[in-house]
Amino acid sequence: MIEGAALLYSLTTAFVLTSAERNRKAARPHARRIVYAGWMLMGASFTGAGLLGITAIRHALV
Template sequence: MLQFAMMLYALLLVFVLTSAARNKREGRAHAPMLVYVGYLLCGISAGAAVGLPLVVSMGVDLSTLAA
């Protein structure tokens, strides 16, 4: 399940970044849904960047959660 979530995250991230780059290059406005998904992915990334070191510092073994 974790692998599926990571793949979905990666696909959404690639789609948002390429769409934003294309819109900027063509001088078009971004679609509202593209902006919302971009902010969602940014929040997930920031949460993981803060949360994962905290979890590891508490001594939780994440390899047992993925099994």
């Protein structure tokens, strides 16, 4: 299950970053879906980092 989520996350990240770079080079605005996907990835990254940090603290205290 985690492998599937990691694969989906990595493929989405690669797609968003590639699209954003191509649009930047062509001096075109980003599509709204690309921007939303980028915000979703940022939120998922922050949430994952926070959960891992809390888990590390809990394991250190126990």
